[in-house]
Amino acid sequence: MYSSMALLAGLTALPTLTLASPTLHKRLANGLALTPPMGWNSYNHYNCAPNQSIIHSNAEALVSLGLADLGYTYVTTDCGWTLPHRTADNKLTWNETLFPAGFPALGQYIHDLGLGFGVYSDGGILMCMNTELGTNQTGSLGYETTDAETFASWGADLLKYDNCWSSQERSFPNVDYEPLTSPHQNYVNMRNALDATGTNLLFQICDWGVDFPSAWAPDLGNTWRVTNDIIPNWRTIFRIVNQVVPQTDYAAPGRWLDLDMMEIGNDIFTHAEEQTHFALWSILKSPLTIGCALNDSITSVFAESLAIMKNENIIGFNQDALGVSANLTRRYSDEGYDIWSGPLSGNRTVAALVNWNNFSIDATFDLPDAGLQSAGWVRDAWTNETRKNVMTSYKASVEAHGTLLLELDDTIPAGVYQLDGQSGDINLENVYALTTSDAYTVTIHFSSPVPSSCDLGIHNQHQRSSHQVQQGQSSITLPVSLIAGNSNTLSISNTNSISSITVTEPTGKFYPNTAFAISGSGNASHITCVPGLCSPLGTKIGDLSPNNSASLNIPASATTTGSRYVELTYINNDVAIGTSWGEGRNARNITISVNNQTTRLEVPLSGRSSELYSSMKGWGDSAVLGVLVDGWKQGDNEVVIGNIGGEKGVQPLGADFVGLKVF
Numbered sequence: 001m002y003s004s005m006a007l008l009a010g011l012t013a014l015p016t017l018t019l020a021s022p023t024l025h026k027r028l029a030n031g032l033a034l035t036p037p038m039g040w041n042s043y044n045h046y047n048c049a050p051n052q053s054i055i056h057s058n059a060e061a062l063v064s065l066g067l068a069d070l071g072y073t074y075v076t077t078d079c080g081w082t083l084p085h086r087t088a089d090n091k092l093t094w095n096e097t098l099f100p101a102g103f104p105a106l107g108q109y110i111h112d113l114g115l116g117f118g119v120y121s122d123g124g125i126l127m128c129m130n131t132e133l134g135t136n137q138t139g140s141l142g143y144e145t146t147d148a149e150t151f152a153s154w155g156a157d158l159l160k161y162d163n164c165w166s167s168q169e170r171s172f173p174n175v176d177y178e179p180l181t182s183p184h185q186n187y188v189n190m191r192n193a194l195d196a197t198g199t200n201l202l203f204q205i206c207d208w209g210v211d212f213p214s215a216w217a218p219d220l221g222n223t224w225r226v227t228n229d230i231i232p233n234w235r236t237i238f239r240i241v242n243q244v245v246p247q248t249d250y251a252a253p254g255r256w257l258d259l260d261m262m263e264i265g266n267d268i269f270t271h272a273e274e275q276t277h278f279a280l281w282s283i284l285k286s287p288l289t290i291g292c293a294l295n296d297s298i299t300s301v302f303a304e305s306l307a308i309m310k311n312e313n314i315i316g317f318n319q320d321a322l323g324v325s326a327n328l329t330r331r332y333s334d335e336g337y338d339i340w341s342g343p344l345s346g347n348r349t350v351a352a353l354v355n356w357n358n359f360s361i362d363a364t365f366d367l368p369d370a371g372l373q374s375a376g377w378v379r380d381a382w383t384n385e386t387r388k389n390v391m392t393s394y395k396a397s398v399e400a401h402g403t404l405l406l407e408l409d410d411t412i413p414a415g416v417y418q419l420d421g422q423s424g425d426i427n428l429e430n431v432y433a434l435t436t437s438d439a440y441t442v443t444i445h446f447s448s449p450v451p452s453s454c455d456l457g458i459h460n461q462h463q464r465s466s467h468q469v470q471q472g473q474s475s476i477t478l479p480v481s482l483i484a485g486n487s488n489t490l491s492i493s494n495t496n497s498i499s500s501i502t503v504t505e506p507t508g509k510f511y512p513n514t515a516f517a518i519s520g521s522g523n524a525s526h527i528t529c530v531p532g533l534c535s536p537l538g539t540k541i542g543d544l545s546p547n548n549s550a551s552l553n554i555p556a557s558a559t560t561t562g563s564r565y566v567e568l569t570y571i572n573n574d575v576a577i578g579t580s581w582g583e584g585r586n587a588r589n590i591t592i593s594v595n596n597q598t599t600r601l602e603v604p605l606s607g608r609s610s611e612l613y614s615s616m617k618g619w620g621d622s623a624v625l626g627v628l629v630d631g632w633k634q635g636d637n638e639v640v641i642g643n644i645g646g647e648k649g650v651q652p653l654g655a656d657f658v659g660l661k662v663f
């Protein structure tokens with residue numbers, strides 16, 4: 001399916017986010033985590049205060065609740081298990097009050113349940129601990145070989161390796177989001193130490209996304225955290241996924257982007273929010289690490305939360321053999337929802353419509369937003385409702401903060417309509433168009449070469465024309481005019497049998513930022529980038545404040561009035577790491593006003609290089625996102641890029657602007 005889509009990509013302007021091609025890196029190939037690892041970790045619920053009975057009862061619950069059978073098999077004891085100091089022979093050991101039987105016995109207990117034993121350490125002088133707990137616990141910095149040997153001797157199957165107290169140049173603060181040197185070397189050291197033990201452990205890198213680990217972590221670990229910690233608040237989901245957007249292609253069998261442990265079951269989110277959390281973690285191929293109390297002396301998991309985490313359709317998306325992450329394909333900021341989609345094995349597609357609004361919506365998911373025109377069958381992953389022969393659009397009500405999650409099979413690529421040998425007068429209704437344009441073409445594919453020359457008529461709301469088909473022709477391509485949306489009709493009269501028709505979008509015209517004139521009272525300016533960056537131009541407009549704008553007149557014809565699809569090439573690397581506990585969103589708004597009708601797009605990050613050490617700190621890495629923009633009229637159109645209303649947002653500055661392609 002996606003190979004044929006790639007071929008079609010030249011024909012149809014697929015509405016997808018495109019980014020610079022990834023550089024090749026050496027990859028760790030230890031045979032582990034061929035699908036994203038699944039399990040349970042103590043931190044989200046018990047913080048840095050685990051103990052033996054907690055680990056025992058939750059591990060047992062993984063089995064008794066049927067979670068282990070579904071793949072949740074790693075049990076990891078996070079921070080808080082060890083002591084302030086090493087033993088006399090410089091080893092790490094457990095707190096005997098908390099773990100009276102000891103860690104080797106804990107590992108045995110977990111193994112006896114048929115589960116994997118996960119341990120935790122840290123690449124700094126101390127492990128992460130809540131300062132209010134008043135205790136420090138020694139970390140692995142400088143003791144990597146000893147600690148790797150210890151973990152191996154205890155039979156550990158997984159090591160989560162954290163990043164507190166690791167910044168030597170700044171005298172080892174608890175956390176440092178802008179260290180003078182990358183944490184990378186600490187992970188190299190532990191990787192080498194693990195290799196030297198001869199024991200194969202699943203290695204989870206947890207440096208909170210500092211120094212863009214997707215560029216170096218796949219070489220060292222099976223998973224790596226992409227963002228700062230998940231927090232117990234709904235806004236955390238939007239922040240995390242906005243950081244993942246530009247780096248989804250780094251995920252592959254054996255190496256996965258870790259979106260952090262789940263908060264499902266911790267009584268923080270509504271049911272719909274928990275569904276969204278699970279859906280996104282699943283289709284972005286994050287490790288699925290349960291972070292709630294499944295069972296202890298005071299808590300047992302809510303049935304509703306358990307059902308979400310046990311949904312086999314959705315676990316299946318995460319564990320799919322193809323191992324390709326979904327992408328953000330459309331963002332409807334004014335309407336408040338996103339479309340994410342990606343391929344599954346067996347030519348299936350998964351698509352999610354995420355309703356960020358705090359009210360329910362009657363949503364229309366246009367299949368072309370996932371690169372498809374139709375699907376032989378579509379299953380709602382939550383309800384299991386199946387619809388057959390879905391053409392172009394799927395309508396459903398989506399709860400506040402909820403997600404419509406669909407599996408699509410027997411699909412046809414966007415722009416292709418199967419006619420299976422029809423002839424005579426053919427009326428196609430609900431023909432989809434991404435934009436309003438007279439530069440569409442329709443290619444009519446005949447079932448076999450035409451036996452003799454004949455006439456072919458084509459008409460719709462806008463036009464009527466007649467064409468000669470020559471003897472022996474197997475297809476004919478004709479111009480058509482379509483309006484954005486789903487209300488076009490296309491009538492074809494002809495005597496030959498037609499196998500399919502292909503509707504091809506216009507190629508669009510690109511307007512560079514350099515053509516836009518800046519005005520207003522802010523600091524916006526044209527910026528020349530480091531050579532090779534700010535693709536495809538090497539320049540951008542930066543520092544667009546709400547009082548700035550960048551404008552250009554773009555002419556339009558009578559047949560292109562109304563709504564037109566545009567693709568914005570933007571740059572945003574406003575990484576919300578220090579602000580991740582607050583309102584940080586990993587996003588910036590940008591507004592596109594056409595004759596004073598304004599459309600807002602809240603773009604995610606585009607950076608694909610280090611936010612600390614790369615030549616433009618990720619502010620030279622461009623990305624493309626499309627949006628439908630209303631207000632076009634015949635003649636000159638005043639097109640203004642800005643950040644109208646930005647003073648009401650979290651970040652008053654708009655995304656940097658590279659260029660605009662108008663279709």
Ligand SMILES: *[C@@H]1O[C@H](CO)[C@@H](O)[C@H](O)[C@H]1NC(C)=O
Pocket residue numbers: 050051052053054097098296297
């Ligand atoms: C273990 O943690 C549980 C839950 O927080 C608590 O009730 C119990 O007292 C703890 N046990 C020990 C030995 O600290």
Ligand SMILES: *[C@@H]1O[C@H](CO)[C@@H](O)[C@H](O)[C@H]1NC(C)=O
Pocket residue numbers: 057060061064065295296
């Ligand atoms: C939860 O723990 C209690 C006490 O150990 C046990 O009786 C019960 O079976 C456990 N429930 C589950 C679902 O594991």
Ligand SMILES: *[C@@H]1O[C@H](CO)[C@@H](O)[C@H](O)[C@H]1NC(C)=O
Pocket residue numbers: 082083084095096097098135
């Ligand atoms: C072991 O953990 C207990 C409970 O948190 C704590 O009171 C005690 O100080 C710890 N022991 C050591 C040696 O740190």
Ligand SMILES: *[C@@H]1O[C@H](CO)[C@@H](O)[C@H](O)[C@H]1NC(C)=O
Pocket residue numbers: 126134135136
């Ligand atoms: C923990 O370590 C930090 C850094 O060395 C130090 O500032 C702090 O006083 C220590 N706290 C305790 C309770 O030992």
Ligand SMILES: *[C@@H]1O[C@H](CO)[C@@H](O)[C@H](O)[C@H]1NC(C)=O
Pocket residue numbers: 310311312313381382383384
């Ligand atoms: C839908 O099917 C999946 C997979 O069999 C199952 O896990 C889930 O509980 C089902 N949901 C409903 C509402 O029946």
Ligand SMILES: *[C@@H]1O[C@H](CO)[C@@H](O)[C@H](O)[C@H]1NC(C)=O
Pocket residue numbers: 016017018019248249324325326327341342343
């Ligand atoms: C997602 O985007 C990345 C970067 O452009 C691309 O390499 C990858 O093929 C896309 N994946 C899908 C499923 O479209």
Ligand SMILES: *[C@@H]1O[C@H](CO)[C@@H](O)[C@H](O)[C@H]1NC(C)=O
Pocket residue numbers: 001004345346347
């Ligand atoms: C997927 O589609 C391709 C191209 O249409 C086809 O060759 C292949 O057999 C299909 N694979 C499966 C598993 O259906």
Ligand SMILES: *[C@@H]1O[C@H](CO)[C@@H](O)[C@H](O)[C@H]1NC(C)=O
Pocket residue numbers: 358359
């Ligand atoms: C939705 O959000 C708005 C703005 O934050 C708030 O005023 C309103 O109370 C929220 N409504 C619900 C149902 O949560």
Ligand SMILES: *[C@@H]1O[C@H](CO)[C@@H](O)[C@H](O)[C@H]1NC(C)=O
Pocket residue numbers: 521522523545
């Ligand atoms: C413009 O830049 C100056 C100096 O950095 C800063 O103080 C000011 O707030 C900026 N103005 C806007 C509108 O961003």
Ligand SMILES: *[C@@H]1O[C@H](CO)[C@@H](O)[C@H](O)[C@H]1NC(C)=O
Pocket residue numbers: 521522545547
């Ligand atoms: C932006 O414009 C508003 C309204 O004209 C004005 O009150 C404000 O001071 C301006 N801000 C800057 C940074 O120029």
Ligand SMILES: *[C@@H]1O[C@H](CO)[C@@H](O)[C@H](O)[C@H]1NC(C)=O
Pocket residue numbers: 595596638
């Ligand atoms: C947009 O609004 C501004 C301010 O009201 C006005 O000066 C300008 O002429 C308008 N532009 C168009 C194309 O209507």
Ligand SMILES: *[C@@H]1O[C@H](CO)[C@@H](O)[C@H](O)[C@H]1NC(C)=O
Pocket residue numbers: 585587588589602645648649650651652
């Ligand atoms: C983008 O605009 C919306 C609507 O005004 C606002 O809620 C949001 O905070 C803004 N985002 C940022 C990053 O400022």
